[in-house]
Amino acid sequence: MARIVAGIGSSHVPAIGAAIDNGKTEEPYWKRVFSGFEKSQEWMRETKPDVAIIVYNDHASAFSVDLIPTFALGCAAEFPPADEGWGPRPVPVVQGHPALASHIAQSVILDEFDLTIVNKMAVDHGLTVPLSLLYGQPAEWPVRVVPLCVNVIQYPPPTAHRCYMLGKAIARAVASFPDDLRVVVFGTGGMSHQLQGPRAGLINKEFDRRFLDKFATDPEALTKIGHVEFVREAGSEGIELVMWLIMRGALEQDAKEVYRFYHVPASNTAVGHMILENRRAA
Numbered sequence: 001m002a003r004i005v006a007g008i009g010s011s012h013v014p015a016i017g018a019a020i021d022n023g024k025t026e027e028p029y030w031k032r033v034f035s036g037f038e039k040s041q042e043w044m045r046e047t048k049p050d051v052a053i054i055v056y057n058d059h060a061s062a063f064s065v066d067l068i069p070t071f072a073l074g075c076a077a078e079f080p081p082a083d084e085g086w087g088p089r090p091v092p093v094v095q096g097h098p099a100l101a102s103h104i105a106q107s108v109i110l111d112e113f114d115l116t117i118v119n120k121m122a123v124d125h126g127l128t129v130p131l132s133l134l135y136g137q138p139a140e141w142p143v144r145v146v147p148l149c150v151n152v153i154q155y156p157p158p159t160a161h162r163c164y165m166l167g168k169a170i171a172r173a174v175a176s177f178p179d180d181l182r183v184v185v186f187g188t189g190g191m192s193h194q195l196q197g198p199r200a201g202l203i204n205k206e207f208d209r210r211f212l213d214k215f216a217t218d219p220e221a222l223t224k225i226g227h228v229e230f231v232r233e234a235g236s237e238g239i240e241l242v243m244w245l246i247m248r249g250a251l252e253q254d255a256k257e258v259y260r261f262y263h264v265p266a267s268n269t270a271v272g273h274m275i276l277e278n279r280r281a282a
């Protein structure tokens, strides 16, 4: 039987990917960011999950404004890195897990969460930067990936509560998959940041710290945060944090926080990172 062993929250700042790809990780500005992920890479080497369900958002790379699915599940055998305007990131092609992905699609849709099934999709920095942060620069990614792409680009994104409940449906889906797989769930994006308008550059450390505290111990409190509050407190792009709640919903209620890192800034963005382990399924 498949089981979710842990959840990983991580920002997916594109400049982090560029720093890795251009050999700048040892520069003092970037070293402060990457040092926060050294323990996590160690944890990943020890945990060795078979599959990562990566909840992320596309940044007009795979989907243009012509088509904006709220929840899109990648069921393909592989997902190439997207060309985001300066060529695809020099990272391995992401290997999918079509059998698990199709099972999740069936289970979750029959559980009344309507997903869009995607059989061909390039994946942008939203997905590949967290992989780089947790795995470094391997020749091949040592994990298969089920991408779950969420619309946080165009209003209205799904609510925090909807995301949390979808996570629970995903946990039920994974638990009913017959193969013996150890699964981790990534929630990516955030933390507070705003890239445009008069408040461009906004970072709210107090909000982020409160979010991380509640995320670990009382995630249901976060499901009550509305879109206006997210935008007011965490900036227009801070709404990406709803994706962390899909991951949290997929974990046990009393999942144990085993690692946390918070750093400001990385390219005008607050970087947040947390690892939670399930107590029973691990």
Ligand SMILES: [Fe+2]
Pocket: 012, 057, 059, 126, 189, 190, 240
């Ligand atoms: Fe993003």
